[in-house]
Amino acid sequence: MEILTSLGHGFAVALEPLNLFWCFVGVFLGTAVGVMPGLGPAATIAMLLPLTFNMPPTTAVIMLAGIYYGAKYGGSTTAILLNVPGESASVVTCLDGYQMARKGRAGAALGIAAISSFIAGTVGVVGLMLLAPPLAKFGLSFSSPEYFALMFMGLAMVVLLAGESMIKALLAMLVGLWIASMGIDLFSDASRFTFGRSEMLDGVDFVIVAIGVFALGEVFGNMEKREEGVMLPVPKGLRNLLPTMAELKACRFAFLNGSIVGFIIGVLPGAGSTIASFISYGIEKAVSKHPEKFGTGVPEGVAAPEGANNSETGGAMVPLLTLGIPGSGTTAILLAAFILWGLRPGPLMIQENPDLFWGLVASMYVGNVMLLVLNLPLIPLFAQILKLREYILYPIIFGISIIGVYAVSSSLFDCWMLVVFGLLGYAVRRLDYPSAPLILGLVLGDSMERALRQSLMMSQGDLSILVSRPISATMLVLAVILLCLPLFRRANAWRVKALEENG
């Protein structure tokens, strides 16, 4: 009951006209930033920070948080329509979202992404509201061995992302791991694979690889087929631009899966939304009745990662607000903002600043509704992009990609890197290697290596630290089961075949 009173109070704060207005500005800007590849919520919040100095802190927090979760809504748009991930966590959405668009279901994919984002975003806020303090403690019990096990489980997903050939998937994953190892090694300060270039000291930006491999690879690949005219079918009529009941029904479990996985991983300060979306996609595929269809444009493949991506926001707010511990670049900047206003998020904030905490929680409900209302009507509009002829569309994708990369770093070197990875993406396509395992290796490689080395430093080189802790042992067992999954399937297929032959 106490929570309901507090929440009621929060809504009173969130529904004040001033707060409502800035909440809208926040989610609108967030969507816009999410749609644009490259420019992310972290940089946007930092740039708009000075604007908020004259606002009451609660209003400012409501707006900045709106940018944060609004960007997650927008990220799927270019991923689905153009195969250009709008922000890092949308990479997984490309896998099935773009394929849906190619089948003429672009509107449906966008709709599912919006609905899933809405459901999961709301679930994330409910989780934040009800579970924040106990969950924050749970997050702290995670240390390097647990993170290693989590990343290992993520990497084991490769068996689910592999297409025809497991060997090709593993090779692609290794290339991803190799790219992840580039740059300065945190532990020894030695530089690895920098080829003597100071630009390479930070390693390769994930966004560059993702845009290069997905978007440019796709453009290069399609440029070969010049004879084909209009590329993507766009059905006429509003009804055909929205998801059908059957599609929504297929996503039932994905909505739930994405919401829960995203929230839990969000609570952990050392993971992130990209990992969350990969894992929920993997789970979705593992439990699916038709796993072979994933990657060809199934709605669940859009719903699960988009959901995870959005409920991760609610999860990430848990350690930020209750412990003052930021788990990602964006939450770190939010924390810096809090400090500038003289607010110190921490265990005492809920009691000391109920207006702010409950106002923020309530505004996130309001903001999620705004985002749904804002995004659904835009879908038919966005879908029209696909009506462009390819000789117009491809240069546009090219331009958006380059601008996106340049906007992040204002470095021409990075633009050349983009071209290199575009060519890699093209090669991968031509040689029939799957690109998802490459991205998976890249996302997990760095944090997985770090977690392993941290664990071994903690145990003075004793590997048993990885299996002697219950949470990490459980996840490692799950990972091994995951790795064996293709073997079971093969055995099963063989048994079925044998039975049929006998029968």
Add this chain to the structure above:
Amino acid sequence: MKFCNRIIIAACAAALAAAPAWAQFKPTKPVEFIVHTGPGGGADVLARFISQVIEKENLAPVRFQVNNRDGGGGLRAMAYVAEKKGDTHAIAVFTGNWLTNPLTRAEAQHTVKDMTPIVRLVLEPALVAVKADAPYKTLKDFIDAAKKAPGTMKQSGGSITSRDNVVRQLLMKETNSSWAYISFPGGGERIAALLGGHVNMMIIEPQEAGEHIKAGGMRVIAQVSDKRLAGFPNIPTIKESGFDIPNVPQVRGILMPPGVAPDVVAYYEDLFLRLSKTATWRKYLEEQQFEDGFQKSAELSRFFDTYTNQMRDILKEAGAKVVR
């Protein structure tokens, strides 16, 4: 009173040096303010704050426009500054990274010695913190525990070239003890590792520690500072705890591209001297619990040398590969 004297002397010196300079140089277009971090990073926040103060207090006739050149641990910004040789409308925030990173990175093409020092602004102190329920009440308790079981105690921190590790190296050498140093890329993860009981100690910035101490999650056992901070009057400094190691401040200040004329240097020196005396700036230092580390160009140039030499030795001992 020593402090006041320093200010007065500095002010007189600035007045003397700057009086003719004003006639000679004044910025005529917006000044580019280069920082080596992305928006929201430590140096970026400082630069944006400075440009705001300059604008609000009307300290300069032009605007100061922050330009983020992040990447390569500061090397990209350094290269950018070095290429602007002779540019009188470009300044940059430097931090300890600018001094340390070229030492270990063969990829670096420039060091701060190639650039024009302007002023040193702040010294950031730090605190040695343990988990609130840890048995160590003083730094000596911790070090005794580390001596009893060498290598089993753990400290969370950043890269091995960071101040956290430098203080550890100095303490280990001084006391002949050893404990593990576990690197985490983000400040949040370092704190989480301490609060979760996965490491025993960390070195943390005062304002970062404040709330955790208040909430009863963390205890401070020593200060990495020359004198006790206002916010922590009862906590001894490392020296007061009985460990005679040099203080390792985190330093931030302003420098310019190479080849800038003395009158230009004098103008910016004076600008930042005036800035450092505004009430807004004093309040900022107090809130952030920073020490005023104001130094002028000539002094700063000597500081660059001593600091770099000190760091070179420490890094060698820490096992990093020093290339210059």
